Amino acid sequence: MKTLYSRIVLTTIAIMVISSLIAFVLSNLYYQYNLKPFNDQKVTTMAKDIGDFYDSHPETDIHDYLHHIGQLGYQFYLVNDQGKEWFYGGMFREQDLSPETVRQVLNGKVYHGIAEFPSELFITGFFDNVLSNSIGIPIQVEDSPHALFLRPDITVQFGEMRIFFSIIMVIAILLSILLVGIITRYIVKPIVKLTEATQSVAQGQYDIKLNVTRRDELGQLADHFSQMAKGLAQLEQMRQEFVSNVSHEIQSPLASIQGFSQTLQTKRLSEEQQQHYLSIIEAESRRMSQLSKQLLMLASLDKEENLLDQSTFDVAEQIKQVLFHTEWSWRSKDLTIDMSLPPTYVYGDQQLLHQVWTNLITNSIKFTPPEGAISLRLIEHNRQCRIEISDTGIGIPPEHLPYIFNRFYRVDEARDRSEGSSGLGLSITQKIVELHGGRIEVTSQPGKGTTFTVILPNV
Numbered sequence: 001m002k003t004l005y006s007r008i009v010l011t012t013i014a015i016m017v018i019s020s021l022i023a024f025v026l027s028n029l030y031y032q033y034n035l036k037p038f039n040d041q042k043v044t045t046m047a048k049d050i051g052d053f054y055d056s057h058p059e060t061d062i063h064d065y066l067h068h069i070g071q072l073g074y075q076f077y078l079v080n081d082q083g084k085e086w087f088y089g090g091m092f093r094e095q096d097l098s099p100e101t102v103r104q105v106l107n108g109k110v111y112h113g114i115a116e117f118p119s120e121l122f123i124t125g126f127f128d129n130v131l132s133n134s135i136g137i138p139i140q141v142e143d144s145p146h147a148l149f150l151r152p153d154i155t156v157q158f159g160e161m162r163i164f165f166s167i168i169m170v171i172a173i174l175l176s177i178l179l180v181g182i183i184t185r186y187i188v189k190p191i192v193k194l195t196e197a198t199q200s201v202a203q204g205q206y207d208i209k210l211n212v213t214r215r216d217e218l219g220q221l222a223d224h225f226s227q228m229a230k231g232l233a234q235l236e237q238m239r240q241e242f243v244s245n246v247s248h249e250i251q252s253p254l255a256s257i258q259g260f261s262q263t264l265q266t267k268r269l270s271e272e273q274q275q276h277y278l279s280i281i282e283a284e285s286r287r288m289s290q291l292s293k294q295l296l297m298l299a300s301l302d303k304e305e306n307l308l309d310q311s312t313f314d315v316a317e318q319i320k321q322v323l324f325h326t327e328w329s330w331r332s333k334d335l336t337i338d339m340s341l342p343p344t345y346v347y348g349d350q351q352l353l354h355q356v357w358t359n360l361i362t363n364s365i366k367f368t369p370p371e372g373a374i375s376l377r378l379i380e381h382n383r384q385c386r387i388e389i390s391d392t393g394i395g396i397p398p399e400h401l402p403y404i405f406n407r408f409y410r411v412d413e414a415r416d417r418s419e420g421s422s423g424l425g426l427s428i429t430q431k432i433v434e435l436h437g438g439r440i441e442v443t444s445q446p447g448k449g450t451t452f453t454v455i456l457p458n459v
Contacts (some may be wrong), residue, residue, distance in 0.1 A: 008180075012180045016176060042082040069088070074150060076151040078147070080146045089153050090131060097131045104143050105136040106138060111134075190219070197225060253285070275369065297428055315346045319378070322357040322361055326362060346385055346458050347458075349435075355429070356454065361376075364390075374391045384456070437456070439454040
């Protein structure tokens with residue numbers, strides 16, 4: 001299996017090789033179409049200058065003259081009309097001039113061998129040391145026609161430079177491969193750590209510390225992964241607490257039912273005691289039934305987020321219906337109800353939102369002392385519907401406010417349990433509101449009352 005490290009290294013080296021080949025081909029095309037005519041013209045001018053100098057100094061020995069120039073980095077081929085040949089400077093790798101070419105130069109025509117040299121895939125036009133890759137000019141030596149062919153001696157002029165550039169190229173390639181390996185390891189290192197971290201998470205270990213201080217995409221990925229691991233750790237903790245709370249909530253009424261059932265089996269109980277114990281069993285059974293219904297509702301809400309039975313309805317009328325259904329509860333405590341509920345239409349699941357108002361209003365009634373007051377306000381603003389449910393009840397201590405929507409959380413453990421509360425009502429309420437694209441807020445002062453504000457998008 002190829003690792004990411006080897007893939008990056010091999011891919012980078014392949015890119016280097018391919019880009020070098022492409023650059024070589026492009027530079028060859030540039031030479032063939034731009035530099036080759038320029039080199040031909042430059043060498044032609046040089047050859048004519050040599051010929052003109054000799055014509056103006058006929059007393060100069062042509063062989064000594066060409067021999068000295070050849071030592072400066074040029075190659076010469078001199079031939080007369082009798083076919084006698086002389087070579088000066090470096091030797092040509094091939095003597096591939098045709099007799100026709102020599103005859104044309106002897107007759108006074110300039111031979112442009114550099115420009116006419118066949119184009120190849122590689123840049124051979126400048127470096128190919130063959131006689132046909134030269135410039136030929138006619139020249140008179142002791143009143144006898146000669147043909148002089150000239151080309152730069154690349155070995156002399158660029159020998160050291162070619163070695164120098166070759167060394168540079170080799171060193172650059174080796175350093176590039178080395179640096180690619182080092183830099184790639186630096187890039188892949190956080191990914192290796194993330195891989196190890198994912199294995200730890202898969203094994204249930206969420207306490208992960210990724211010491212990645214980079215600010216690039218990999219650094220952001222490591223930071224997001226750490227946050228995800230913390231979220232999973234919190235989720236696992238919540239799951240364990242949820243299981244523990246459910247077990248506790250079920251175990252408590254079951255223990256009561258079991259204990260009082262065994263007590264009822266004795267024959268030494270009066271009818272009054274039997275009725276008392278039976279009423280306790282009934283209450284505990286009812287509490288278990290309510291708990292199971294709420295757990296089923298939470299599971300349904302968690303699972304079926306996109307299966308809301310939504311329609312447009314008047315939420316003010318729905319809240320009034322809830323008040324009507326709870327009339328006995330608030331009238332028995334002589335509570336004052338202050339309403340400001342103008343007709344307001346929302347788009348949502350009527351049954352689920354009915355549960356929201358029922359939970360909030362029931363809580364307000366439950367925790368407001370006799371002769372207290374409950375206020376209900378409905379306000380439309382910026383395409384939002386705000387429903388405020390306030391009471392003058394006992395309030396919630398500030399340290400408890402951040403947790404009241406947690407499942408099974410109770411502000412007063414003893415009182416809530418005695419009143420049959422499971423600690424799931426506000427969790428269900430918040431979940432329903434969020435499914436409708438809204439949010440729920442709470443403010444409270446101990447001894448003065450509590451205000452729940454539900455904000456929903458309206459039609």
